[in-house]
Each structure stands twice: as C-alpha cells, then as structure tokens.
Amino acid sequence: MMFADLHLHTNFSDGTYTPEELAAHGHRHGLAAMALTDHDTVEGCERMAAACETDGIEFISGAELTAEIRGIELHLLAYCVDLHNQKLLMEVGRFQLVRQNRIREMVARLNELNVPLQADAVFAIANCRSPGRPHVARALVQAGLCGSLDEAFERFLKVNRPAWVPKFKMSALDTITLVHQAGGVAVMAHPGLNRTDEIIPELAQAGLDGLECFHSRHSTATSNHYLQMADEFGLLVTGGSDCHGMNKGRPLIGSIKLPYQHVEALKAKAAQQRAKLAPPV
Ligand SMILES: [Zn+2]
Numbered sequence: 001m002m003f004a005d006l007h008l009h010t011n012f013s014d015g016t017y018t019p020e021e022l023a024a025h026g027h028r029h030g031l032a033a034m035a036l037t038d039h040d041t042v043e044g045c046e047r048m049a050a051a052c053e054t055d056g057i058e059f060i061s062g063a064e065l066t067a068e069i070r071g072i073e074l075h076l077l078a079y080c081v082d083l084h085n086q087k088l089l090m091e092v093g094r095f096q097l098v099r100q101n102r103i104r105e106m107v108a109r110l111n112e113l114n115v116p117l118q119a120d121a122v123f124a125i126a127n128c129r130s131p132g133r134p135h136v137a138r139a140l141v142q143a144g145l146c147g148s149l150d151e152a153f154e155r156f157l158k159v160n161r162p163a164w165v166p167k168f169k170m171s172a173l174d175t176i177t178l179v180h181q182a183g184g185v186a187v188m189a190h191p192g193l194n195r196t197d198e199i200i201p202e203l204a205q206a207g208l209d210g211l212e213c214f215h216s217r218h219s220t221a222t223s224n225h226y227l228q229m230a231d232e233f234g235l236l237v238t239g240g241s242d243c244h245g246m247n248k249g250r251p252l253i254g255s256i257k258l259p260y261q262h263v264e265a266l267k268a269k270a271a272q273q274r275a276k277l278a279p280p281v
C-alpha cells in the first residue's frame with residue numbers, strides 16, 4: 001500500500017523544518033507522495049521538489065490560502081498549481097504584503113500596551129515572506145516579554161485580545177477561481193476545525209474540488225462525516241497531518257497516511273483543469 005501526506009508546512013511559513021528536513025521525515029515515515037502547503041506562499045516548492053526527488057518521493061505543489069465566505073474564515077488548499085503562473089504569484093505577493101503590514105500593526109498595538117517589541121525582531125524570527133502570529137509569539141518569548149507561546153496568545157494575540165488585528169482575506173470564490181486558472185485544484189482544509197458545514201454546498205457550487213477529510217485533529221467520526229459529505233457533493237477526498245515541525249510540540253508528520261488512490265484522483269482532476277485552460281489547437 002502506498003501513502004501520502006498532503007498538508008505540510010516548512011520554514012517558508014510558520015513551520016520549523018526546512019524543505020530538506022521535511023522530505024527526510026517523509027522518507028523515514030515511508031511516504032510515497034508529499035504536498036507542501038505553506039501559508040500564502042509557494043516559495044518553498046522548488047526546494048521541496050528537489051528534496052523529494054532525492055528521497056524518491058513524489059512531490060505535489062501546493063499552498064494553503066486564507067479566504068472567507070460570508071464573514072466565515074476558511075483555509076483553502078491549492079494543489080498541482082503552476083508555480084510560474086503570473087496571476088497566482090501576484091496575488092500571493094499581495095497576501096504576503098498584507099501579512100507583513102499586519103505584523104507591524106500588531107507590534108504597534110503591543111507598543112501602545114507598553115510591550116517594547118520591535119517589528120524587526122519578528123521579521124528576523126520569521127525569516128520568510130509569510131510571517132504570522134506564531135512568529136510574533138516567538139519574538140515575545142525570545143525577548144523575555146512573555147513566558148510561553150500560549151501566554152503570548154492568551155494575553156495578546158488571540159482573536160479579540162488587545163494586540164489582535166483582523167486579517168484581510170480574499171473571497172473564497174475568487175480564491176477557487178485563482179487556483180483553477182493556475183491549473184490547480186482547490187480543497188477546503190480541515191473542515192472539522194471550522195465546523196461551518198453550511199458553507200460547503202455553496203463552495204461546491206462555486207467549483208470547490210475537494211474536502212480534507214483526514215487531518216491530524218479530526219476524530220474518526222469527524223473524518224467519516226466529511227467522507228460522507230465529499231461523497232454527497234461529488235468532491236475529492238484528501239488528507240494530511242498539517243505538520244508544522246516542532247512548532248506545535250511534536251512533529252505531526254506520519255500521523256496521517258492517505259491512501260495513494262486519492263492522490264491519483266487529485267492529479268486526474270488537475271489534469272482535467274489544465275486541459276480546460278489549454279488554448280484550442
Ligand atoms: Zn489551516
């Protein structure tokens with residue numbers, strides 16, 4: 001039996017592993033295929049592809065894009081996208097600027113609270129173009145301003161805490177279109193963490209391709225529930241660990257082993273998508 005993990009992060013966003021380290025872990029867990037899904041970026045994909053090739057693992061390009069529909073935030077996984085697609089790269093660049101400005105705003109709020117953190121300290125820790133709240137939390141701990149990452153989130157960074165800043169999000173429908181025109185397929189990430197099943201019919205109607213039924217934080221019952229929904233709406237089934245390296249205590253890679261047949265179905269759908277885009281001959 002061959003298995004895949006289609007939800008993984010590196011230090012190109014808020015994971016701690018480099019692409020090479022991540023591929024090595026995948027190899028150790030016997031994965032046949034891996035997808036890289038860093039937040040709002042595809043920058044790590046080229047190195048991850050090379051590392052996977054070295055380790056004899058099939059690589060699926062990807063990203064995890066933050067989006068919204070009717071005020072509800074969701075994460076959309078983009079798979080098999082063309083990494084040189086201009087529109088995709090432009091939009092991703094815009095997401096990254098939004099993220100960087102958001103960091104500056106959070107730091108400004110912390111400063112108003114007499115927490116003397118500097119934005120540059122956050123950017124130094126993030127060392128990537130997709131910085132996020134975990135990097136602010138790490139900077140707070142490193143500067144001795146908070147005792148732990150949890151404390152940083154509880155006191156300052158969680159939704160509606162004093163240094164929290166709302167994030168601009170692209171509409172889910174535009175995001176699905178963006179992924180499609182880049183030759184990829186769009187999958188709703190960890191629906192079991194969202195608990196907003198009411199948006200799924202609307203997303204399916206708008207061209208959503210799949211549901212991440214298997215996730216390290218889904219129970220068996222939750223996975224089964226979304227397998228049923230995927231079946232009902234004719235959506236692909238995907239799964240991944242959402243491993244962030246050592247960021248969330250222990251590495252989650254290896255906790256989800258998606259049967260390879262789902263990767264085949266994903267690739268077939270992407271091939272269909274690209275055929276639709278090909279200019280008529
Ligand atoms: Zn996510």
Ligand SMILES: [Zn+2]
Pocket residue numbers: 007009037064242
């Ligand atoms: Zn993720």
